[in-house]
Amino acid sequence: MTAKPALAPGLTPPFAPQEPIAPSWLARPAIAVAPDLIGCSLVRQWPDGRVLRSCIMETEAYDPGDPACHGYRRRTARNSSMFEGAGVAYVYQIYGLYYCLNIVTGAANSASAVLIRAVLLEREPEDWPDRRPPRKTKPDPLHRLGAGPGKLCQVLAIDRRLDGIPLAPDQALYLEHRSPAIAQAWQARELTLAQTTRIGLSQGQDLPWRWYWAGSPAVSKLDRTAQLKDARSLRSL
Numbered sequence: 001m002t003a004k005p006a007l008a009p010g011l012t013p014p015f016a017p018q019e020p021i022a023p024s025w026l027a028r029p030a031i032a033v034a035p036d037l038i039g040c041s042l043v044r045q046w047p048d049g050r051v052l053r054s055c056i057m058e059t060e061a062y063d064p065g066d067p068a069c070h071g072y073r074r075r076t077a078r079n080s081s082m083f084e085g086a087g088v089a090y091v092y093q094i095y096g097l098y099y100c101l102n103i104v105t106g107a108a109n110s111a112s113a114v115l116i117r118a119v120l121l122e123r124e125p126e127d128w129p130d131r132r133p134p135r136k137t138k139p140d141p142l143h144r145l146g147a148g149p150g151k152l153c154q155v156l157a158i159d160r161r162l163d164g165i166p167l168a169p170d171q172a173l174y175l176e177h178r179s180p181a182i183a184q185a186w187q188a189r190e191l192t193l194a195q196t197t198r199i200g201l202s203q204g205q206d207l208p209w210r211w212y213w214a215g216s217p218a219v220s221k222l223d224r225t226a227q228l229k230d231a232r233s234l235r236s237l
Helices: 030-037 149-155 180-187
Strands: 041-045 051-062 089-094 098-105 112-121 173-176 193-196 210-213 227-229
Touching: 030 051, 030 098, 030 112, 098 149, 112 149, 112 210
Parallel strands: none
Antiparallel strands: 041 051, 041 173, 051 112, 051 210, 089 098, 098 112, 193 210, 193 227
């Protein structure tokens, strides 16, 4: 049996269903939505009725004036979903191998999105032993299965077929608000966010538009130079 990682107040799998996040909540600049998504749930649903929740642990923001944004220059077949407006999934492939999931934010035609960099799964997918990459000789612990944008898409079976879908409860992917326990811990300053620069970019490297759950073992990479933000300070972002 996989041991549960020691994380923080309010974060104990399994995760109970919460209020779905509406497109109107996402219709804000990416730099405002990205920190607010930490602690919210990403819900994956399969046609056979399986449902798996994961807690969002790490995000990065990309906006229209950002040279690292895929929609910075123009709309293309690859990035078209970024221009559809808030509440849509934008999924792209990197290195011809891995996929990355983005939550489209802001207004239509603005190319604004939040990259989901890491999640904590409530449990391992039932079919994961059969889908696990063959190069893996030792299985990852539960809190590392979604610790990276490519890893979370792999374990949740997210690929280009989900690009452009609306994030809604009747779809394969949707979002839910923070649970009352997480929200209470956040407001009590028992939980903090780390804010730092984004990872793996050749442009816009200096922008501090990456946020993660401070001290969590479920994030892709910790940064000792990151600034810590509590819930009240985030209101001014």
